[in-house]
Amino acid sequence: MTPLPLADRYARFRESVFTGVAETLPGFAEPMTEMELQSLWFSGAFGSEFTTTDGRPLRIADFGVWNSGAGPDFTGCAIAIDGQTTRGDIELDPDARDWERHAHGANENFNRVVLHLFLHAPEERFYTRTSAHQEVPQLLLSATMLPEGLKPRRHQAPARLGRCALPLREMEPARVQSIIEAAAQHRLEIKSKRLHRSVAAQGREQAVYQALAQALGYRNNQQPFAILSQRLPLKKILQLDAVQREAWLFGVSGFLESVRSDDTEPATRSYLRQLWSEWWKLRSGAERWLDGRQLLRWKLNAIRPGNHPQRRLGALAALLRSWSAIITPLADATRWSQAAWRESLLGLKHEFWTTHYTLLSEEAAKPVALIGETRVQEMLANVAYPLLVPERTRLWAEYLELPALLDNQKVRLAVHRLFGEEGTRGSDFTQKLHHQQGLLQIYEDFCLEDDSACAGCPFPERLKDWS
Ligand code: SF4
Structure with a gap:
C-alpha cells in the first residue's frame, strides 16, 4: 500500500500534541504526562542503582539539572557504568523509539547524551545512537522500581461495614491500638x-x-x-x-x-x-x-x-x-x-x-x-x-502524641469499614495522627486490594494471631 503523503505528517503533528497530554504509560494505572514522568525520575523515585538493557551495573552519581532550554531533558549528569564514571546528559522518553521519532539521532545537541531512559521498548532490539555515531547506554524504567506508596493503587473501596468489624469489636482496645500503631509505623517507614x-x-x-x-x-x-x-x-x-x-x-x-x-x-x-x-x-x-x-x-x-x-x-x-x-x-x-x-x-x-x-x-x-x-x-x-525518625527512633514517641487534625475522606471510609458508625470504638482510634495514618495503611493494604467484598480478605483471620 502506498502511504498517503499527509498521513505521516498528521501522525507526527498529533503525537506532538499528545506528549503534553496525560497518557497511561506502561505499568502506571494513572494517566501521566512525560513531564510528570521526568519529575519522578529527577526526584530519585526510581532509585539510583540499575542494570542497563545490555546487563551492566549502572549508578547515577549526579542527576544533573533539569534543562530549561533546547536539547536533552537533564544536563550536567554523572553516571557510572561498570564502575567507570562518565559526565554528560540524560534523555527520558516514554518509548525508546521516540529518540528517532523526535530526530535526536540527527541532532548535535544530543551528542553529549550518556544515558537514554524509557518506559517502553519494541520487541526487536532498538539502539540509541547520536549523530556522531556513538551508541548510548539504555535503561528500561518500570513502575515496579518505584517505592511502595508511589505504586499505582485503586482509588476507593465501597462505604460499608467490613467482615473485620466483628473481630475488631471483640478485641481488647490495647490490641487494636497495637495493630493500628504498627500499621502507622509501617506507613512512616x-x-x-x-x-x-x-x-x-x-x-x-x-x-x-x-x-x-x-x-x-x-x-x-x-x-x-x-x-x-x-x-x-x-x-x-x-x-x-x-x-x-x-x-x-x-x-x-x-x-x-x-x-x-x-x-x-x-x-x-x-x-x-x-x-x-x-x-x-x-x-x-x-x-x-x-x-x-x-x-x-x-x-x-x-x-x-x-x-x-x-x-x-x-x-x-x-x-x-x-x-x-x-x-x-x-x-x-x-x-x-x-x-x-x-x-x-x-x-x-x-x-x-x-x-x-x-x-x-x-x-x-x-x-x-x-x-x-x-x-x-x-x-x-x-x-x-x-x-528524622529513622535517624533518631526516640522521636517515634513524640510522633505518637500528635493530635489528629487532618480531615481525610479516606480515613472516614476506613473507620466506617473497620468499626461501623455505631459506638465509640471508631472515635477512640481516630484521636491521634498515628491512628489516622495506621487506618489509612490498613485501608490501602487490605480494603483497596480486596476484590471479594471482604470474603477473601485475610485481615479478619490475621487479627486472631496478633498479640
Ligand atoms: S477488605 Fe478486609 S480490612 Fe477491609 S473492611 Fe473488608 S475485611 Fe476489613
Missing part, C-alpha cells in the same frame, strides 16, 4: 524510604524543599509543586532576592502570564508590576517551560480560595525567605525542635499574600495565616518525622 531516596538523589535541603512544596500543593496540586521545585532548585532560587524569586515562581508556574493586570485591584497591580519588572529579564531562560506542552497542569476545580495554588505559592515564597529557620531543625535529628519548627511555619508572613487568596481576589478584611495548623500537621507527618 514507607514515607521515610521515599524521602531518603530523594535525599540520596538531590541532597537533603533540596529533598526537604521539594517535599514541603508538595505539601503546599494539597491533594490536587502536589505534582505541579514538585515539578516547580525541581525546575527552580533551592541552590538557584536562594541566590536571588525576594522579588526575583517570586518572579521566577509565578512566572514559571504560568500564573503571571495568565493574569491581565487590568482585571486586578490596585494592590495586586502594584505587586504584579514588581514581579514583571524582574520576570521580563528572566523569561528567556525559561522558554521551554512556557511552551504549551511543558506548562504546569494546575487543578483549579473545586478548590477553596484559601487552598488556591497562587496563595500556596505565596506561602512557598514566604517559606523561602525564612529558609534558614525552616531547615536548621531538620539539618540533623539532634537539632530537631517541634515547637520551634511549628512556630517558624505558623509565623510566616507576606506583605501581599497574607491578605490575598489569588491574583484576582479582593483584599481580605483581615490577615489570614499563610500556613495553618493543619498544613503544619501535614508537613510533620510527611516531611519532618519521615526524615
Whole structure:
C-alpha cells in the first residue's frame, strides 16, 4: 500500500500534541504526562542503582539539572557504568523509539547524551545512537522500581461495614491500638524510604524543599509543586532576592502570564508590576517551560480560595525567605525542635499574600495565616518525622502524641469499614495522627486490594494471631 503523503505528517503533528497530554504509560494505572514522568525520575523515585538493557551495573552519581532550554531533558549528569564514571546528559522518553521519532539521532545537541531512559521498548532490539555515531547506554524504567506508596493503587473501596468489624469489636482496645500503631509505623517507614531516596538523589535541603512544596500543593496540586521545585532548585532560587524569586515562581508556574493586570485591584497591580519588572529579564531562560506542552497542569476545580495554588505559592515564597529557620531543625535529628519548627511555619508572613487568596481576589478584611495548623500537621507527618525518625527512633514517641487534625475522606471510609458508625470504638482510634495514618495503611493494604467484598480478605483471620 502506498502511504498517503499527509498521513505521516498528521501522525507526527498529533503525537506532538499528545506528549503534553496525560497518557497511561506502561505499568502506571494513572494517566501521566512525560513531564510528570521526568519529575519522578529527577526526584530519585526510581532509585539510583540499575542494570542497563545490555546487563551492566549502572549508578547515577549526579542527576544533573533539569534543562530549561533546547536539547536533552537533564544536563550536567554523572553516571557510572561498570564502575567507570562518565559526565554528560540524560534523555527520558516514554518509548525508546521516540529518540528517532523526535530526530535526536540527527541532532548535535544530543551528542553529549550518556544515558537514554524509557518506559517502553519494541520487541526487536532498538539502539540509541547520536549523530556522531556513538551508541548510548539504555535503561528500561518500570513502575515496579518505584517505592511502595508511589505504586499505582485503586482509588476507593465501597462505604460499608467490613467482615473485620466483628473481630475488631471483640478485641481488647490495647490490641487494636497495637495493630493500628504498627500499621502507622509501617506507613512512616514507607514515607521515610521515599524521602531518603530523594535525599540520596538531590541532597537533603533540596529533598526537604521539594517535599514541603508538595505539601503546599494539597491533594490536587502536589505534582505541579514538585515539578516547580525541581525546575527552580533551592541552590538557584536562594541566590536571588525576594522579588526575583517570586518572579521566577509565578512566572514559571504560568500564573503571571495568565493574569491581565487590568482585571486586578490596585494592590495586586502594584505587586504584579514588581514581579514583571524582574520576570521580563528572566523569561528567556525559561522558554521551554512556557511552551504549551511543558506548562504546569494546575487543578483549579473545586478548590477553596484559601487552598488556591497562587496563595500556596505565596506561602512557598514566604517559606523561602525564612529558609534558614525552616531547615536548621531538620539539618540533623539532634537539632530537631517541634515547637520551634511549628512556630517558624505558623509565623510566616507576606506583605501581599497574607491578605490575598489569588491574583484576582479582593483584599481580605483581615490577615489570614499563610500556613495553618493543619498544613503544619501535614508537613510533620510527611516531611519532618519521615526524615528524622529513622535517624533518631526516640522521636517515634513524640510522633505518637500528635493530635489528629487532618480531615481525610479516606480515613472516614476506613473507620466506617473497620468499626461501623455505631459506638465509640471508631472515635477512640481516630484521636491521634498515628491512628489516622495506621487506618489509612490498613485501608490501602487490605480494603483497596480486596476484590471479594471482604470474603477473601485475610485481615479478619490475621487479627486472631496478633498479640
Ligand atoms: S477488605 Fe478486609 S480490612 Fe477491609 S473492611 Fe473488608 S475485611 Fe476489613
